[in-house]
Amino acid sequence: MKEYLKHHEWQIIEEGLDPHYNKISESVFSIGNGRMGQRANFEEEYSGETLRGSYVAGVYYPDKTRVGWWKNGYPEYFAKVLNAPNWIGIHISIENQKLDLAKCKVEDFTRILDMKTGLLSRSFVATFADGKKVRVESKRFCSMAHGEIGAIRYAITPLNFSGKAFLSIYVDADVVNKDSNYDEKFWEEVYKAASEGKAIVTAQTKKTFFHVTTGMRYVVESEGKKVNYGRINIEQREKFAGNIIQVDLVEGKELVVYKYAAILSSENHPKDQLVAACNKVLDEAFTKKFDKLFEEHAKVWEHKWEECDITIEGDIAAQQGIRFNIFQLTQTYTGEDERLNIGPKGFTGEKYGGSTYWDTEAYCLPFYLSTSEPKVARNLLIYRYKHLEKAIENAKKLGFKDGAAFYPFVTMNGEECHNEWEITFEEIHRTSAMAYAMRDYVEYTGDKNYFTEFGLEVLIGIARFWAQRVNFSAEKNKYVILGVTGPNEYENNVNNNWYTNYLGAWTLRFAQQAIDYVKSADSKRFGEIVSKTNFKEQEETSKWKEIVEKMYYPLDEKRGIILQQDGFMDKEILRVSELKKEDRPINQKWSWDRILRSCFIKQADVLQGIFLFEDDFDIETIRKNYDFYEPLTVHESSLSPCVHVILASKLGYKSSAYDLYLRTARLDLDDYNNDTEEGCHITSMAGTWMSVVKGFGGMRIREGKLYFNPFIPDQWKSYSFRIEFRGRVLKIKVSKDGVETKLESGAPLTIDVKGESVELK
Numbered sequence: 001m002k003e004y005l006k007h008h009e010w011q012i013i014e015e016g017l018d019p020h021y022n023k024i025s026e027s028v029f030s031i032g033n034g035r036m037g038q039r040a041n042f043e044e045e046y047s048g049e050t051l052r053g054s055y056v057a058g059v060y061y062p063d064k065t066r067v068g069w070w071k072n073g074y075p076e077y078f079a080k081v082l083n084a085p086n087w088i089g090i091h092i093s094i095e096n097q098k099l100d101l102a103k104c105k106v107e108d109f110t111r112i113l114d115m116k117t118g119l120l121s122r123s124f125v126a127t128f129a130d131g132k133k134v135r136v137e138s139k140r141f142c143s144m145a146h147g148e149i150g151a152i153r154y155a156i157t158p159l160n161f162s163g164k165a166f167l168s169i170y171v172d173a174d175v176v177n178k179d180s181n182y183d184e185k186f187w188e189e190v191y192k193a194a195s196e197g198k199a200i201v202t203a204q205t206k207k208t209f210f211h212v213t214t215g216m217r218y219v220v221e222s223e224g225k226k227v228n229y230g231r232i233n234i235e236q237r238e239k240f241a242g243n244i245i246q247v248d249l250v251e252g253k254e255l256v257v258y259k260y261a262a263i264l265s266s267e268n269h270p271k272d273q274l275v276a277a278c279n280k281v282l283d284e285a286f287t288k289k290f291d292k293l294f295e296e297h298a299k300v301w302e303h304k305w306e307e308c309d310i311t312i313e314g315d316i317a318a319q320q321g322i323r324f325n326i327f328q329l330t331q332t333y334t335g336e337d338e339r340l341n342i343g344p345k346g347f348t349g350e351k352y353g354g355s356t357y358w359d360t361e362a363y364c365l366p367f368y369l370s371t372s373e374p375k376v377a378r379n380l381l382i383y384r385y386k387h388l389e390k391a392i393e394n395a396k397k398l399g400f401k402d403g404a405a406f407y408p409f410v411t412m413n414g415e416e417c418h419n420e421w422e423i424t425f426e427e428i429h430r431t432s433a434m435a436y437a438m439r440d441y442v443e444y445t446g447d448k449n450y451f452t453e454f455g456l457e458v459l460i461g462i463a464r465f466w467a468q469r470v471n472f473s474a475e476k477n478k479y480v481i482l483g484v485t486g487p488n489e490y491e492n493n494v495n496n497n498w499y500t501n502y503l504g505a506w507t508l509r510f511a512q513q514a515i516d517y518v519k520s521a522d523s524k525r526f527g528e529i530v531s532k533t534n535f536k537e538q539e540e541t542s543k544w545k546e547i548v549e550k551m552y553y554p555l556d557e558k559r560g561i562i563l564q565q566d567g568f569m570d571k572e573i574l575r576v577s578e579l580k581k582e583d584r585p586i587n588q589k590w591s592w593d594r595i596l597r598s599c600f601i602k603q604a605d606v607l608q609g610i611f612l613f614e615d616d617f618d619i620e621t622i623r624k625n626y627d628f629y630e631p632l633t634v635h636e637s638s639l640s641p642c643v644h645v646i647l648a649s650k651l652g653y654k655s656s657a658y659d660l661y662l663r664t665a666r667l668d669l670d671d672y673n674n675d676t677e678e679g680c681h682i683t684s685m686a687g688t689w690m691s692v693v694k695g696f697g698g699m700r701i702r703e704g705k706l707y708f709n710p711f712i713p714d715q716w717k718s719y720s721f722r723i724e725f726r727g728r729v730l731k732i733k734v735s736k737d738g739v740e741t742k743l744e745s746g747a748p749l750t751i752d753v754k755g756e757s758v759e760l761k
């Protein structure tokens, strides 16, 4: 855990440049706008440790799989979010000395991410080897108002000299992915052009043939007036275009480079019109200028914050934490484009390939359901509906048949692209995350028509998968599910992971409910679905019913708890508190076999099931399981603490709930798991939001009614959040004095607060 960032309600602040933390800060200070995003790399050259990363939504590369031991059924490739052309570069050299913070002496370094307005700033004083000193102040944003525009204001002031400087201002598509399996470069040049003040490069991805056109225009000003450049060299090499200009620096006078970038992809424009469209966007940005563009961008942020801010009074670390999570989520996915999804690292790093995981359905959906119009969550569901055919193909590859749908663990276009047998083949619970998301969506919005239009087809496919994946144990006279990995990935190839069995059986019941609904609501459409899916209703559903009735669940009757899987109690049961500090995190310190043999749990597993199906369990059962499993959980997946916060809150374990909350909210800010340098944990950030709203706020929906059962952590004076619910906006404020509920817009509504009915008008 590191604590080098300053606490502030609206800003993330780093003071002093510690090169050891640079990659962490590059992740934390990332900026984006849903269409693109980037790590907080420096504009100037940097020869120190850095992970350069700019990303364009939806643009990926299928990198040929690299594994030690090939297994049938592995996908051919792992889809990677691509490090896209770099548009931020502004290199400075003064008398043959490069401005490079790894080489110059650096003082007064500050990096600030203003979350209110989505602005990344940096300032420092650098001293070159010959003693020349410059002050630099840079500001940069990815426009939320115009998804294809980025802008930089880069100001340089010589502090103790006057003289000539060379500025290289460019766009560069000659970039690499650090995680490239065969050290291959993924981009090829299609087009480039550079002229005075302007450069454009179109690059194409190998194999997937996405085109990305990246253009820039710039102007250099002093005291608000364009300066004359001494010499201009047009710089062009493969995949690279820019200008090198010579400028005069005058001691004490600020020289400002305004650089405007346009980043367009063939996902949104016909390939042959990309350059023309890029020129248009560049002209628009150039004419509007930095301040106006920023004003428009900040306005969008203002509106976003109105929709989804959570305020916490009396605890700045907690306030900063939740805002950071909401900020990153909002700049990763705006919900406008149904082809896009939320990668576990968003636009902040390469790890996890920027692909879609069950994280979206299991963790992110509730955030978007409550903070955006229903269309956004619906788009996330439709994304999976569109992948149904691929999920059926994926199941087929693994030997399933008759329209069984097995959704991938990791995907870009619906195909599985993960290749670790214990996850690809065994972590099967993920296919039902799609079903659970539907339940969440329909319960929240009341839009049952979703089943009729899209949902039922998906549910039939998933139910078929479970009906084929179980097997009947004559020994137990029960259906069992063998050879699986549950959410806790520190156990592989186990039999009867309770979470998996429970979810499988629930899916079969849920599919039946959806069938009943669609049949009665729209029998014609039901007929269409039956023939489209070749559904043998009677035969298939009676099998489902039998499985549900005879599903086996591992339990420890003596202790009164659910067993994570068969044989769990054969392990030596230790507590995480008994682990030595130097053994943590165990996934970085222990061999895999030691992890597998141990009782330590990576992330909520039994407790994940209890969280999802809370109303199926009485409070004592929840307590016993929580008391047993929480002490064994190392929370080495970022997805874990939030689930524990919600259960701890329900059980009245206020101080554990608060500690776990801080851990999830400040996971990246404090680098709890020692891995933030690879990127931020974007999907778990939605879990942080749930920790406050469902955990502390105790929000639940039951049969279309909203329930709140809030408490306030001792450290806080008050907290408040807003939610959208069925055409209304509600504000909930919880303080030591009680709970205030307010209907900000929409028709009157009755809600339940701590067991009492409250009429909101």
Ligand code: BGC
Binding pocket: 344, 352, 357, 358, 359, 487, 489, 602, 603, 636, 637, 638, 639, 683
């Ligand atoms: C977790 C998975 C998760 C993935 C991406 C892994 O560490 O165990 O549950 O889907 O990260 O966030």
